[in-house]
Amino acid sequence: MNNKYISLALILLVTFVASGIGGFVTSSFKEPWYSQIVLPTFNPPSWVFGPVWTLLYIFMSVAAWIAWKKISDKKILQIYFVHLFFNSIWSVIFFGFHQIFIALIDLGIILIFIIWLMKIYYQVSKISFLLMTPYLLWSSYALILNTTIFYLN
Numbered sequence: 813m814n815n816k817y818i819s820l821a822l823i824l825l826v827t828f829v830a831s832g833i834g835g836f837v838t839s840s841f842k843e844p845w846y847s848q849i850v851l852p853t854f855n856p857p858s859w860v861f862g863p864v865w866t867l868l869y870i871f872m873s874v875a876a877w878i879a880w881k882k883i884s885d886k887k888i889l890q891i892y893f894v895h896l897f898f899n900s901i902w903s904v905i906f907f908g909f910h911q912i913f914i915a916l917i918d919l920g921i922i923l924i925f926i927i928w929l930m931k932i933y934y935q936v937s938k939i940s941f942l943l944m945t946p947y948l949l950w951s952s953y954a955l956i957l958n959t960t961i962f963y964l965n
Contacts, residue, residue, distance in 0.1 A: 816881060819877060819880070819881070820873070820874070820877045823873045823876055823877050823880075823889075823892075824869075824870070824873045826893065826896070827869050827872065827873045827896060828869060830896045830897070830899065830900040831865065831869050831899075831900065833900045833903075833904070834899075834900045834901075834902065834903030834904065835903070837903045837904045837907055837908040838903045838907045840908075841907050841908045841910075842907045845907075845910050846907065849912075849961065849964075849965045850961075850964040850965055851961060851964070852957065852960040852961065852964065854957070854960075855957060855961075864950060867946070868946060868947045868950060871943040871944070871946060871947060872892075872943070872944060872947050874940075874943055875929075875933060875937075875939075875940035875941075875943035875944050876888060876889065876892040876929075876940070878937050878939055878940045878943075879932065879933050879936045879937050879940040880892075882936050882937050883936055888929075888932060888936075891925065891928060891929060891932070892929060894925070895922065895925035895926070895928075895929060898918055898921045898922050898925060899922055901918060902915055902918045902919060902922065905918055906958070912958065912961055912962045912965060913962055915958060916955070916958045916959060916962055919951065919954060919955050919958050920955070922951055923948075923951055923952065923955060926944060926947060926948050926951055927948070929944060930944045930945075930948065
């Protein structure tokens with residue numbers, strides 16, 4: 813296997829380990845709390861989140877890898893991994909600690925990181941930029957969803 817593919821595998825591994833933390837907390841602490849709060853009518857069914865996030869994590873990993881590979885600037889990976897930290901703790905804050913407002917703040921931070929990464933990617937690789945677009949859209953939807961849940965509860 814070529815070194816460039818090892819680096820992709822490592823980025824994917826770190827990304828999915830981070831998502832695994834969120835997934836573990838979600839599955840451990842979601843219920844009965846989540847079933848007892850008021851959810852908006854546009855809240856998707858729970859089964860949607862797994863496939864959507866799996867695809868988004870693959871896209872964001874590949875986007876980071878392509879951009880990093882093009883310019884070999886470790887700053888891209890540093891920003892990506894710090895962003896990943898905020899992404900993974902959202903589930904801890906929301907489902908683990910049941911802190912809807914703090915999760916909302918975290919989501920705002922995530923969106924700032926997404927936009928920052930997309931700005932960098934646009935200059936480096938249009939493919940990386942485009943791979944982040946679904947993540948930006950989903951996270952924007954999540955912001956609306958999280959805000960609505962906060963106001964309803």
